[in-house]
Every structure is written in C-alpha cells, then in structure tokens.
Amino acid sequence: MNRGVLLACCAILFLLSAAITSRLANDDGPFEPRQVPQPIIADAPTIVVPPPPPETDSRREQLERIISSIEAPDLEPALPIVGMVRMEDGTPIAGATIVARSQLERLATSAVDREERLIQWVEHEVQEDRVDSDQWQTTSDENGRFELTRLPLTRFLVSAKHPQWSFNRARLSTSPGSLVVFVAQEPKLEVDLQVRLADGSIPAKAEVVFAPGRFASLSAANRDPVHGHFYSQGSTHINQMASALGRRFKPWTPGESTREVESGYHMAIARSADGRVSDPLEVFIEKSVETQTILLEISESGAVRVDVVQSDGSASRLHYFLLQIDRLHPPPPSSLLGGMASGWDAGEWPRTIPRVPPGTYLVGIGSGEVIWGHQIIGVSDQRVDVLFDLAEPGEGNFLLARVVDGQGKALSATFQRRAITNNGRSSGSVDSIIRGDDGIYRIALTEKDASADQFFLSARTDAGTIEVEVGEDRDQVIEFRFGSSARVTLNISGFDDLWRDRRSSRLEGYSIQTALVPPGEQVGSGKWHSASRTQRNLSGPGSGAPPTPGIIRKDMGTIQAGDYELVIGTNARHHQTLEVLRVPLTVGAVDLEIPIALPPLHQIEVLRSAPWPITIATPEGTFLHVFLDDDETTVTLPTGTYEISVGPIQKTIEVPRHKQVDLRGED
Known part of the structure; x- marks a missing residue:
C-alpha cells in the first residue's frame, strides 16, 4: 500500500477520534466538528471517505467503517x-x-x-x-x-x-x-431406551441399566453375600439381576432416553420410581448408522418397600432381608440371615425389593450377623410398605448404653466388643443406633457374643476410650462417663531372652502383658493386653544388635482420671499370664510418660517322672496350670516364694535361691 495513503487514513482516524471524544465530553451544546486543514499528499490514490456517521454509532463502529473503506493489498x-x-x-x-x-x-x-x-x-x-x-x-x-x-x-x-x-x-x-x-x-452407535408401565403409559422418570456384558456371566461373578444371598428361598432371577446391577442404574426421562454404546452384547433393565423392575433383556448391538430402539416394559407385580424411622444415618450401613415362609409355622428371626439380602452399599432408606412373587414373607433389617427387627407380611400384586423403628425393644440380644461427659452431656461414640469363651476370644465393632434425644444407644449383639463367658464393651469418643465388663443383667443401662483424661504411655526396659515369646517367629518377639485395674483388684483373663512384640532400640540409628538394652513403647490410650494399679505380666513359658509387677498409678489431666523397669526372670529346672501338668501357686494366691512339652524341662518365674506340685507331690521353693525342684516323688 502507498505510504501516503496510509498516512492520510491515519490522520482521518485521529481527527475522527478527537471529534468523537470532544462530543462525548460536551453535554451542553450540539456537536460541531473542528475545522482542520486537510494535508496535501502528492500522487495519492483516491480514498472514499464515508459521510459523517450518525450520532447513534459507537466509536468502534465508526473506526470499523473507515477501515472497511480502505483498499488493502491482497496477501501473497x-x-x-x-x-x-x-x-x-x-x-x-x-x-x-x-x-x-x-x-x-x-x-x-x-x-x-x-x-x-x-x-x-x-x-x-x-x-x-x-x-x-x-x-x-x-x-x-x-x-x-x-x-x-x-x-x-x-x-x-x-x-x-x-x-x-x-x-x-x-x-x-x-x-x-x-x-x-x-x-x-468407528461410527458412534446409539440406542433409544423406551420405558413403558403396565398400562402402556410412559413414566415421567425412571432408572435404567444398559451395560455391556451378559447376565450369565454377571450371575456367576456375583454369587457373593456382598450383593445378596442367591438362595431359592424367596429369591427370583429378576431380583438377583437387580441386586447385582444395583450401582449401575442411571436416571432416565423421556427427553433423555438415548445412550451412546459400543457393539456387542448388552444387559438392559428398567426400574420405576416405586421400585418395580422390568424383565431383564439381553440384546446384541450391531454396527449400524441408525439408532436402535430398546423397549423395557415394567409389568404389575408385588414389591416390598422397607423404611426405617431413624434418619441420623446410623441405619445406612444396615440392609434388608427377605424370606418366604409358611405363615402357620414361621421360623425364628435368625433364619433371615440365610434369606435374600440387598447389597451392603445400597444407600439411604427407603429401599425397595422388586418383583416379589405372591406369598407370605418374613422381612427384616439388620447387619450380616444381627437382625434388628422383623415382620411377617403378605404380598400380592401390589407394593407392601414395611416400617421399622430400630429403637423399639424387640426379640434379640441388645444392650443399652449412655455416653456422657463429666457434666452429664451426651457424647457421640462408637462401640467395640471383646468376648472370651472356652474356645478363645474375639473382638471387633458392634452395631449401634441412638435410641432418642436422651443420648442412649441401643447396641446389638450376636448369639455368640451374648453367650460368651466374659463380655467387655468399650465406648470410643474424642475424649478417649472406656471399657467395662458387662454382667448378667443385660437390661440395665451401661453408663460411660468421660471426665478429665490423659494419655498414658509406657517405656518398658529390662527385658532379656527369658522374656521372649517362644511362639513368635521373630527374634525380637517378647511376651509382655499390661493391664490397668482399680487398686487391689485382680486382673481377669480378659483384661490383659499385649504390649508391642517389636523391640524399639533407643540407642541411636544403625543396624545390628544394640550395645544397650532396648525399649518397648506401649501406648495405653486415653485414660480417665483416677487411681489405678498398673500390672505387668508374662506368658512366655505358660498358657496363663503370670503377674510379675504391680505399680500404683494416678491419672489426671496431664499426659504421662512412665518408665517401667521389668524385674528379672529366673529359670527353674523341674524334675518329674512323667509329663504331667504342673500347678504353681503364686505369692498373690493365684494358681497357674503349666503344660510343658516333652522337650521342656524348665519354667520361668520372677523372684518370690512358690508352691509347685504334680498330683499329690508338692514342693515349696524360693526364687532365685532355688534353681531346681524335684517332683519325682523319690526320697
């Protein structure tokens, strides 16, 4: 473009910009453009200057109009x-x-x-x-x-x-x-999923599953209690499919009925807003440009809708159970555990069991081991609504517990159990719900826990943990009162090879038991807790055996304020725990780090004529029954006076003065 032409255009742009700016700044009179002499440019081509723009045009529009009138050279x-x-x-x-x-x-x-x-x-x-x-x-x-x-x-x-x-x-x-x-x-494939009710009408909303795969493989892969029990009692093929596909249901409306899919086998099933389901379809999608239409018809059938009164979320982890029964001979509620169950992650209540055949049913709500409530219902071709109030008393094994602070204010808590029987011991969490505004929890027990020889219940809150032993009277309210508390940590030293646990496959395994009891109280078998069996060396970093004894650090948790006795025991060479140390302990509101120096243990050789069990009477008045293996000839005891006997033969020894006890009955 000619340089003179461009300069002229630039001058016009500047003049027009100045005029518009002046007009906008002056609101008192009409706009009159300034008279500025036009520059004279030699040999310049003709430029078509548009007439003055209307006052309604914006400044940008005026500039664009001028630019569009300029003849510009073409690009190369x-x-x-x-x-x-x-x-x-x-x-x-x-x-x-x-x-x-x-x-x-x-x-x-x-x-x-x-x-x-x-x-x-x-x-x-x-x-x-x-x-x-x-x-x-x-x-x-x-x-x-x-x-x-x-x-x-x-x-x-x-x-x-x-x-x-x-x-x-x-x-x-x-x-x-x-x-x-x-x-x-590959071309995009679409299917149009059409849902119809039994009367031929189109629902305003529903849920559908359209997922790749085949129902046969789905059933084989999901025969697991997590997705429900697939027994013939009260269960149908349709319920099995709906349960296994629970998380794959997606919202459907008549205006949003198409889905992008891939070619191959697909499973299709629809569920209405009231929980009724269609017959499951298995379709093969071919490569085609046209959209394929799939019709899912929801027929009239019986259904059971289960709901709970509680809305605090504590019941969300529970699920329903259904079992078809003979009304004249109903089974016990525990039989529901072998019935048809919903998924563990079924979500919030209410929940609907679709396609239930006509008949009499036992329906319940609970966890995998406990039934919280149950009802007997009759099902025809309509939906039956069942409501459970989990706070109401019912058949089963339940405890009541109140958890409060020092001023009596209710606290939020979770509960753990410890059960001891002749066959061993078990522990774990228990199901609980808040019964009402009084802050009382209702806690469900299994049949095995309810029949245990000793049963301990602990409440865990932000203020700490309190454990109590539950007695025979299961109807009274167990109170957990949290006042001032402190964290108690033990730093245990002084152990040697005699403290090692022979049952441990690790070289650093030690058998050290701890208990915290009221002053003067004996430690029951269920109150012992193992300290960490891993030795923690406090002599500095590095590998290899430390030159100085190590430390075992035992965290006792948060303990309520009060006077206690800290008891240390061992069962390194015995089937029962032997008390070796008892220390008074006062807990206040300040965390405690307590050093514990273990007393020495001593090996005592036992001479006997046959592999009979040995009875040891301790200085505290307790009795230990020791069963030595064929290759064992010693017992391990702390300092003290003991009576050791085999049958009618009894000897008294002082440890460590005596290193041997002869129980062979010879003169």
Missing part, C-alpha cells in the same frame, strides 16, 4: 493444502466435506516510530477483515483425496465432516503446502 498467494480421508485400515472415504478457515496471525509491530506502528496496525486490520470473511471448501474424491487451492499465505483451520463417520482429529491447524490426513473412527 500460497501453495495448496492437500490431503486424504481414510479408515484405519487405509480404505479411502469419498464424499467427506473439507472446510478451511483462515487464521491470520497477529504479528507484533516491529517499528519504533509511532507513525510506522500505526501504519502496520491499520494494514493488519484491513487484511484480517478481508481474510476472516473467506472460507475454502472441497469434497474428497473416490480415492479419498482432496485439494484446497487459491489460498493466501496464512494459517488455516481445516475440518472434515461425513454423515457416517467421525474422525480422530476432525479439526487441524496447518499451513499451505501441508499434507493433511483424516482417519475415520
């Missing part, structure tokens, strides 16, 4: 863009529409002079206005080839469209002279 011609449209295997695709749109690059102005920068800006604006209004289009031939010609020298955004194919990169940014290849993907 460029090489064509060529390319191909094909499938992944190389098969050409004809009839694809190829469109190229220019992308004029905005270059930074390189001039230093102000007039030069303005000239470059105006020139670029004129070129961009022209180029952006153009587009180039062509179609791929029978060989899948295409060519875009008569292109200006700039970048282009090239796109490809086809009525039957989609492309991995449908829009590409490229430059003239480039080779562009569009590779087609």
Whole structure:
C-alpha cells in the first residue's frame, strides 16, 4: 500500500477520534466538528471517505467503517493444502466435506516510530477483515483425496465432516503446502431406551441399566453375600439381576432416553420410581448408522418397600432381608440371615425389593450377623410398605448404653466388643443406633457374643476410650462417663531372652502383658493386653544388635482420671499370664510418660517322672496350670516364694535361691 495513503487514513482516524471524544465530553451544546486543514499528499490514490456517521454509532463502529473503506493489498498467494480421508485400515472415504478457515496471525509491530506502528496496525486490520470473511471448501474424491487451492499465505483451520463417520482429529491447524490426513473412527452407535408401565403409559422418570456384558456371566461373578444371598428361598432371577446391577442404574426421562454404546452384547433393565423392575433383556448391538430402539416394559407385580424411622444415618450401613415362609409355622428371626439380602452399599432408606412373587414373607433389617427387627407380611400384586423403628425393644440380644461427659452431656461414640469363651476370644465393632434425644444407644449383639463367658464393651469418643465388663443383667443401662483424661504411655526396659515369646517367629518377639485395674483388684483373663512384640532400640540409628538394652513403647490410650494399679505380666513359658509387677498409678489431666523397669526372670529346672501338668501357686494366691512339652524341662518365674506340685507331690521353693525342684516323688 502507498505510504501516503496510509498516512492520510491515519490522520482521518485521529481527527475522527478527537471529534468523537470532544462530543462525548460536551453535554451542553450540539456537536460541531473542528475545522482542520486537510494535508496535501502528492500522487495519492483516491480514498472514499464515508459521510459523517450518525450520532447513534459507537466509536468502534465508526473506526470499523473507515477501515472497511480502505483498499488493502491482497496477501501473497500460497501453495495448496492437500490431503486424504481414510479408515484405519487405509480404505479411502469419498464424499467427506473439507472446510478451511483462515487464521491470520497477529504479528507484533516491529517499528519504533509511532507513525510506522500505526501504519502496520491499520494494514493488519484491513487484511484480517478481508481474510476472516473467506472460507475454502472441497469434497474428497473416490480415492479419498482432496485439494484446497487459491489460498493466501496464512494459517488455516481445516475440518472434515461425513454423515457416517467421525474422525480422530476432525479439526487441524496447518499451513499451505501441508499434507493433511483424516482417519475415520468407528461410527458412534446409539440406542433409544423406551420405558413403558403396565398400562402402556410412559413414566415421567425412571432408572435404567444398559451395560455391556451378559447376565450369565454377571450371575456367576456375583454369587457373593456382598450383593445378596442367591438362595431359592424367596429369591427370583429378576431380583438377583437387580441386586447385582444395583450401582449401575442411571436416571432416565423421556427427553433423555438415548445412550451412546459400543457393539456387542448388552444387559438392559428398567426400574420405576416405586421400585418395580422390568424383565431383564439381553440384546446384541450391531454396527449400524441408525439408532436402535430398546423397549423395557415394567409389568404389575408385588414389591416390598422397607423404611426405617431413624434418619441420623446410623441405619445406612444396615440392609434388608427377605424370606418366604409358611405363615402357620414361621421360623425364628435368625433364619433371615440365610434369606435374600440387598447389597451392603445400597444407600439411604427407603429401599425397595422388586418383583416379589405372591406369598407370605418374613422381612427384616439388620447387619450380616444381627437382625434388628422383623415382620411377617403378605404380598400380592401390589407394593407392601414395611416400617421399622430400630429403637423399639424387640426379640434379640441388645444392650443399652449412655455416653456422657463429666457434666452429664451426651457424647457421640462408637462401640467395640471383646468376648472370651472356652474356645478363645474375639473382638471387633458392634452395631449401634441412638435410641432418642436422651443420648442412649441401643447396641446389638450376636448369639455368640451374648453367650460368651466374659463380655467387655468399650465406648470410643474424642475424649478417649472406656471399657467395662458387662454382667448378667443385660437390661440395665451401661453408663460411660468421660471426665478429665490423659494419655498414658509406657517405656518398658529390662527385658532379656527369658522374656521372649517362644511362639513368635521373630527374634525380637517378647511376651509382655499390661493391664490397668482399680487398686487391689485382680486382673481377669480378659483384661490383659499385649504390649508391642517389636523391640524399639533407643540407642541411636544403625543396624545390628544394640550395645544397650532396648525399649518397648506401649501406648495405653486415653485414660480417665483416677487411681489405678498398673500390672505387668508374662506368658512366655505358660498358657496363663503370670503377674510379675504391680505399680500404683494416678491419672489426671496431664499426659504421662512412665518408665517401667521389668524385674528379672529366673529359670527353674523341674524334675518329674512323667509329663504331667504342673500347678504353681503364686505369692498373690493365684494358681497357674503349666503344660510343658516333652522337650521342656524348665519354667520361668520372677523372684518370690512358690508352691509347685504334680498330683499329690508338692514342693515349696524360693526364687532365685532355688534353681531346681524335684517332683519325682523319690526320697
């Protein structure tokens, strides 16, 4: 473009900008443009200057009108863009529409002079206005080839469209002279899922599953209690499918009924808002351009809708149970544990059991081991609603517990159990709900826990943990009162090889038992707790055996304020725990770090004529029954006076003065 023409245009732009600015700043009188002498430029081409714009035009519109009137030079011609449209295997695709749109690059102005920068800006604006209004289009031939010609020298955004194919990169940014290849993907498959009720009407909303796979493999893979018990009692094929597909149900409405799918086998099932389900369908989706329609009909059938009164979320982890029964001879509620169950993660209540055949049923709610409540119902072709109030007394084994702070204010808690029987001991969490505003918890026990020889219940809160032994009277309310508390940690030292646990496969295993009891109280078998069997060396980092004795660190947890006795015991060589140390302990509101130096243990050789069990009477008045293996000849005891006997033979020894006891009965 001629330099004089551009300078003239720039001058006009500046004059117009100044006039508009002056007009906008003056609100008292009409606008009159300033009279400025026009510059005289030799050999300048004619420039068509538009008439003064109406006052309604914006400043930007006026500038655009002036720019559009300037005759700008064309961009330099460029090489064509060529390319191909094909499938992944190389098969050409004809009839694809190829469109190229220019992308004029905005270059930074390189001039230093102000007039030069303005000239470059105006020139670029004129070129961009022209180029952006153009587009180039062509179609791929029978060989899948295409060519875009008569292109200006700039970048282009090239796109490809086809009525039957989609492309991995449908829009590409490229430059003239480039080779562009569009590779087609598999066509998108869609299904239209139509849901109908028994009367032929279309529900306003529902839930559907349309998932790849086959029902046969789904049933085989999900025969697990997590998804429900697949027994013939009260269970149907449809219930099995609905339970196994529980998490795959997605919302459906008549306006959003299509799904993008892949070819192959798919499972389809629909569920209405009231919990009724359709017959499960297994369909094969073929590669096709047309949308395939799948009809899911929800027929009239019986259903059971289970709900609970409690809304605090404590019942969300429970699930329902269903069992078809003989009304004249109903089974006990515990038989529900072998019935048909919903999934553990079924969500919030209410929950619906669909497609229940007519008959009499025992329906209940509970966990995997405990039934909280149950009812007997009759099912026809309509839905039956069942409501459970888990706070109400019912058949079963339940405890009541109140958890409060020092001022009697209710606290939130979880509960743990420890049960001791002749066959061993067990521990774990228990199910509980808050019965009402009084803060009393209702706690469910299994049959095994309820019949245990000793049963301990602990309440865990932010203030700590309190454990109590539950007596024979299970109807009274157990109170856990949390006052001041402190964390108690033991640093135990002084152990040697005689403290090692022979049952441990680790070299560093030690048998150290701890208990915290009221002053003067004997430690029951269920109150002992093992300290960590791993030795923690406090003599510094490094590998190998430490030169100094190590420390075992035992965290006793948060203990309520009060007076206690800390008891240390061992069962390294015995089937029962032997008390070896008792230390008074007062707990306040300050955390305690207590060093414990273990007393030495001594080996006593036992001479006997037969492998009879040995009875040891301790200085505290307790009795230990020791069973030595055939290759064992010693027992381990702390300092003290003991009576050791085998049958009628009895000897008294003082440890450590005596190193041997002869129980052979010889003179």
